[in-house]
Amino acid sequence: MEQAFNSEFYSRLRTLRMSIALSNAAGMSGSRKSKAKGNSVEFSDFREYMLGDDIRRIDWNAYGRFDKLFIKLFMEEKEGLFHVILDASKSMDYGEKNKAVAAKRLAGALSYIVLENGDRLFLDIMKDGGMTSHRGMTGMQAFRKTIEILDNTPFDGGGDFLTSLKHGNFKQHGMSFFLSDGYADNMEEVFKYLRFCHQEVVFFHILSPEEIDPVYEGNIQMVDCETGADIRMNMSGSVIRNYKKLYEEFILHTESICKKHSVVYIPITSDASVDSLLYGSLSKLATNN
Amino acid sequence: MKVLYFWPLALLALVPVIIFMYLLKQKSEKKEVPSLFLWRETYHNIEANTPWEKLKKNWLMILQIIIFCVLIFALMSPFLAGCGRNSDHVVVVVDNSASMNAIHDGENTRLDKAISEASDYVKNLRIGTGISLITSNDEAVLMISSSEDRDEVIKKIKEIKPTMHAGNAAPGVEMVKTMQSQWPSVTTVCFTDSNVSMEDVDGYIVDVYKEKENVGINYLSHGTSGDKLVILAKITNYGEKETAKEVTLYGDGKILTSQSVSLAPGESKIVYFDKVNFLGSVLKAELNGNDSLMEDNVCYDILSDNRVVNVLLMTEKNAYIEKALELMEGISVTKSNDIASFDSFVNQKYDLYIFDCMMPEHFPQDGNVIIFDAPNKDLYSAKGMIDSALVKALPTPVTQYIENMDFGAANVTAYYTPSWAEPFLVADTEEGTMDVAFSGEKEGQMITVFGFDVHNSELPLKMEFPLLMYNLVNANVSTGMLTQNVINSGDGIQINGKADKILPIVTTPSGEEIGLSDYRMIFTKTDDLGVYEVTQSEDRINGEKEYFAVNFPSSESFVEEVPSQTEDSNTSVKKNASADLDLKNIIIGIILALMVAEWIAYLRK
Numbered sequence: 001m002e003q004a005f006n007s008e009f010y011s012r013l014r015t016l017r018m019s020i021a022l023s024n025a026a027g028m029s030g031s032r033k034s035k036a037k038g039n040s041v042e043f044s045d046f047r048e049y050m051l052g053d054d055i056r057r058i059d060w061n062a063y064g065r066f067d068k069l070f071i072k073l074f075m076e077e078k079e080g081l082f083h084v085i086l087d088a089s090k091s092m093d094y095g096e097k098n099k100a101v102a103a104k105r106l107a108g109a110l111s112y113i114v115l116e117n118g119d120r121l122f123l124d125i126m127k128d129g130g131m132t133s134h135r136g137m138t139g140m141q142a143f144r145k146t147i148e149i150l151d152n153t154p155f156d157g158g159g160d161f162l163t164s165l166k167h168g169n170f171k172q173h174g175m176s177f178f179l180s181d182g183y184a185d186n187m188e189e190v191f192k193y194l195r196f197c198h199q200e201v202v203f204f205h206i207l208s209p210e211e212i213d214p215v216y217e218g219n220i221q222m223v224d225c226e227t228g229a230d231i232r233m234n235m236s237g238s239v240i241r242n243y244k245k246l247y248e249e250f251i252l253h254t255e256s257i258c259k260k261h262s263v264v265y266i267p268i269t270s271d272a273s274v275d276s277l278l279y280g281s282l283s284k285l286a287t288n289n
Numbered sequence: 290m291k292v293l294y295f296w297p298l299a300l301l302a303l304v305p306v307i308i309f310m311y312l313l314k315q316k317s318e319k320k321e322v323p324s325l326f327l328w329r330e331t332y333h334n335i336e337a338n339t340p341w342e343k344l345k346k347n348w349l350m351i352l353q354i355i356i357f358c359v360l361i362f363a364l365m366s367p368f369l370a371g372c373g374r375n376s377d378h379v380v381v382v383v384d385n386s387a388s389m390n391a392i393h394d395g396e397n398t399r400l401d402k403a404i405s406e407a408s409d410y411v412k413n414l415r416i417g418t419g420i421s422l423i424t425s426n427d428e429a430v431l432m433i434s435s436s437e438d439r440d441e442v443i444k445k446i447k448e449i450k451p452t453m454h455a456g457n458a459a460p461g462v463e464m465v466k467t468m469q470s471q472w473p474s475v476t477t478v479c480f481t482d483s484n485v486s487m488e489d490v491d492g493y494i495v496d497v498y499k500e501k502e503n504v505g506i507n508y509l510s511h512g513t514s515g516d517k518l519v520i521l522a523k524i525t526n527y528g529e530k531e532t533a534k535e536v537t538l539y540g541d542g543k544i545l546t547s548q549s550v551s552l553a554p555g556e557s558k559i560v561y562f563d564k565v566n567f568l569g570s571v572l573k574a575e576l577n578g579n580d581s582l583m584e585d586n587v588c589y590d591i592l593s594d595n596r597v598v599n600v601l602l603m604t605e606k607n608a609y610i611e612k613a614l615e616l617m618e619g620i621s622v623t624k625s626n627d628i629a630s631f632d633s634f635v636n637q638k639y640d641l642y643i644f645d646c647m648m649p650e651h652f653p654q655d656g657n658v659i660i661f662d663a664p665n666k667d668l669y670s671a672k673g674m675i676d677s678a679l680v681k682a683l684p685t686p687v688t689q690y691i692e693n694m695d696f697g698a699a700n701v702t703a704y705y706t707p708s709w710a711e712p713f714l715v716a717d718t719e720e721g722t723m724d725v726a727f728s729g730e731k732e733g734q735m736i737t738v739f740g741f742d743v744h745n746s747e748l749p750l751k752m753e754f755p756l757l758m759y760n761l762v763n764a765n766v767s768t769g770m771l772t773q774n775v776i777n778s779g780d781g782i783q784i785n786g787k788a789d790k791i792l793p794i795v796t797t798p799s800g801e802e803i804g805l806s807d808y809r810m811i812f813t814k815t816d817d818l819g820v821y822e823v824t825q826s827e828d829r830i831n832g833e834k835e836y837f838a839v840n841f842p843s844s845e846s847f848v849e850e851v852p853s854q855t856e857d858s859n860t861s862v863k864k865n866a867s868a869d870l871d872l873k874n875i876i877i878g879i880i881l882a883l884m885v886a887e888w889i890a891y892l893r894k
Contacts, residue, residue, distance in 0.1 A: 091323035099323070183324035211323065221317040224325040231325060231332050232317050243331045250327060 081174030089159030095208025170197030425461030454779030505585030589838030
């Protein structure tokens, strides 16, 4: 398998600066402007004094002009809580341009952006219905650890996303980056659950070129790499055409359920270059911002 | 398009075997996929087609099945049906007349070509087709009727022998017309060199005619000039080139003389041989060189004394005697009841005079005489009259084979038999046996006398009467055995053997001896050209010999109307019977092309 975090990745990463919108930061105090009014130095608004307000925040200049007591409101700065949820099932370890590599790079880049913005990163790795959560990482010093974790994550086992997510820590409002090939009947349930957990969800749908445009010929025994189940098919033109039709329907369906549950849908092809991954795919994220 | 055989369709049962073997041969390639999520649904979508999907893209197997099917198709002998092969019944008419002996190509005659074409045609007929075979020349012969055994028919076709008979396929077609009502659909195929009308017959002619050079002798004849012969031969050039020929005349096998003749295309010339000194029996003219029809280059003529015997019957009315004379070949009977003008008849010099109850004033001085119940004092005298008597035959040459005959008669005159005569009928009376009929030679003249009127006797009612008359005529005149000496092949010739000798024997030109089954019969085994010898004697060595010649029928030297020139809209003419497009070779070509394609596909795989 190609090395996910190579020199090209790091050289591009240094130039990656991106702010990711998060509507309601709910973490600890941090650098992210919260919609909540707080104690930061950044002025936000005025309002009339109400009983119980801290009199230190009365704007006396305004009182002098308007003969009314006004309270100065300041932005409260809090940490953003970001979950990078990585599907580490065996199905992700597929393709000449491996989906796992693309997923790792994407997860690494997202982690970098989150940590670089001073937000808190939760790295959740799903596998076999379970979830390994590396929680609460902040600061760029945590980036090295994140890369280590990602680099050492094996892609094997099965994938039951909903069960896995239920093991996760989504108690606070945050944003979840869901990186998967999305081969599950219950993707809608998955998104519903994440939205229920006050998560703004971005789904990075990672597929390999072999899945998008299969080039099989002859009599093929296809074995599901996760379950070991198999079917035999003779790869005629009609079979391939049928598959492609189903693939298109699958993408449209996934996109539609994303839209339905306000999930940002970003399709990724595993043969995308590092540039394309970091600037192309993530720029969509910025656009959404 | 039609096929000859259907049995190869059974081989289609092997196609599933090929498919099965390919299914066994197929090995699926194992491929790991991230998920069967989409593939499973694809699988369900195409599941209904799965057995065929498995075979798709297996070009080698498809090619092999196609090759196999095409091979089966080739074995079915497909052809683009022309005329005849759809019929349930086919009649093959082969013309084996004399003209079919002409050379068609190389060494092969038109008949050889016809046999070859007919055999091929029959071989390619659909199984179950009823086949009849008719040969036709001057008459048609049904050789096989409604046989489904093609090998047997082909064998019979190959056994067809050429004949020298005049004729064509017309008698065969006529026979088909009488036979065809028994079959629901029948096609007639005539293999001939002459045009025949196929009206009312469904079929066509296979034309085996081919234009070739030919010169033939039409006839050979002779006359006398003093004690020498004058011989003439008619020669015709049937070809399209001017030609010169040498005509050689043979007498009893030895060369007598020869002459050259030059003939323009289509020209006929008479060649005369004057003052030929020959006393033998057989003349033969022969043309030198080769041409397409050698048989008409030879012609025979016979020198013979035989001629028709003239008989004068003087009678008021005697149907019995007339009928008995009518039965005899080789005699010409003149009848008269005017005895007064007999002298004028005598001048015509008859061979035999028969006086029935009348006697001329002047008895004929030459020719033989038979007298029924008429007096002649100069020759014989009556002994007395018998009112009624039982007349019996005596064993004499005249009564040979009827020695036991007896009959009743009335008003019978008994004679004193002259010394020159011998009685052959007698009557028993109270006064003893009396001669009532006698026969003998007097001064070179045979005279036979009956002492009663046949009307007053039972003699005409006896079955022996015609034989008695025959014996009497033969005893009185010599008619010879043959009335003709030159005939064409296939014609019959009347042979009148003498009843007092053994049965005649005919020796053919090939030396075969054929004994006749009767004294008088028409001999028809005249297939061979040449000189036939007829012998009849008591000891068969020193007996009487006569000759007749069988010539090639000159009408067969040239075909008046060849099939290709027909303007008859009812008659379809083809050059060969297998004019139907045989697709077998084309299909074999396709098979080879497919095999090359398979080979290329195999190499690419």
